[in-house]
Amino acid sequence: GNRLPVIDLWVDPVDMEGALERVRQFVENGDRPHCIFAVNPEKNFSVPANPLLYETFKNADLLIPDGIGVVMAARILHHATLSRVPGVELMERICKLAAEKKYRIFIYGAKEEVNRKAVEILMERYPGIRITGRANGYVKDGQMSELIQKINDSNAEILFLALGSPMQEKWYSDYKDSLKTIRVCQGIGGTLDAITG
Numbered sequence: 001g002n003r004l005p006v007i008d009l010w011v012d013p014v015d016m017e018g019a020l021e022r023v024r025q026f027v028e029n030g031d032r033p034h035c036i037f038a039v040n041p042e043k044n045f046s047v048p049a050n051p052l053l054y055e056t057f058k059n060a061d062l063l064i065p066d067g068i069g070v071v072m073a074a075r076i077l078h079h080a081t082l083s084r085v086p087g088v089e090l091m092e093r094i095c096k097l098a099a100e101k102k103y104r105i106f107i108y109g110a111k112e113e114v115n116r117k118a119v120e121i122l123m124e125r126y127p128g129i130r131i132t133g134r135a136n137g138y139v140k141d142g143q144m145s146e147l148i149q150k151i152n153d154s155n156a157e158i159l160f161l162a163l164g165s166p167m168q169e170k171w172y173s174d175y176k177d178s179l180k181t182i183r184v185c186q187g188i189g190g191t192l193d194a195i196t197g
C-alpha cells in the first residue's frame with residue numbers, strides 16, 4: 001500500500017530546568033490554567049487524525065520532549081539538540097518545587113488504591129508538600145461537576161492528570177475553563193502506577 005505520513009506534532013526546545021522555570025512562571029504570573037503535555041511519537045501518533053486532540057496539542061502551553069523518538073526527530077528534521085524531559089521526572093521535580101514554594105497540588109487519575117498510595121509516597125518523599133485533594137480516574141460523566149467542585153475547593157495551583165493519553169488531553173480540553181485556581185496542569189499518564197511500583 002501507499003506509505004502514510006504519521007508524525008505531525010510539535011515540541012518545545014526546553015530542558016528540565018527550562019521546563020521548571022516555565023512552571024514557576026505559570027503559577028506566579030498566571031491567571032488561568034496552563035497545560036503541559038508529553039510529546040512521544042510512539043504514543044501520540046493518533047493525535048493528528050483527531051481534530052479536537054490536534055487543537056489541544058497545538059494550543060498546549062508547554063510540550064515537553066518526553067521520549068527519545070522526539071529528540072531524534074528534532075535532530076534529524078531541525079538539527080536541534082534537545083535533551084529528554086521525561087514526564088515522570090518533571091512531575092517529581094514539580095513536586096519538589098511545590099513543596100519548597102508551598103504550592104497546592106491536586107492529583108486526579110489512576111485506580112483508587114494507586115492514587116491513594118501515590119499520594120502517601122509523595123508526602124513521604126517531599127516533606128512539606130501540600131496535596132490538598134485527590135480523586136481516582138474512574139469518575140463517571142454524571143459526577144464530573146462534583147469533581148470540578150472538589151478541585152476548585154482544594155485551592156490547588158497544580159493539577160496532575162493521570163488518565164493516560166489521549167484521555168487526559170481530552171479531559172483538559174473539556175474542563176479547563178471550569179478550573180478556578182489551577183495554574184499548571186500536567187498530563188502524567190501512567191506515572192502513578194510507576195511511582196507505586
Ligand code: UDP
Nearest residue numbers: 109110111137138162163164165189190193
Ligand atoms: N486511567 C484512569 N481512568 C480511565 C482509564 C485509565 O485513571 O478511565 C489510568 C490508568 O489507571 C493508568 C493510566 O490512566 O494509571 C494510563 O496509563 P498508561 O500507562 O496507559 O498511559 P500513558 O502513560 O501511556 O499515557
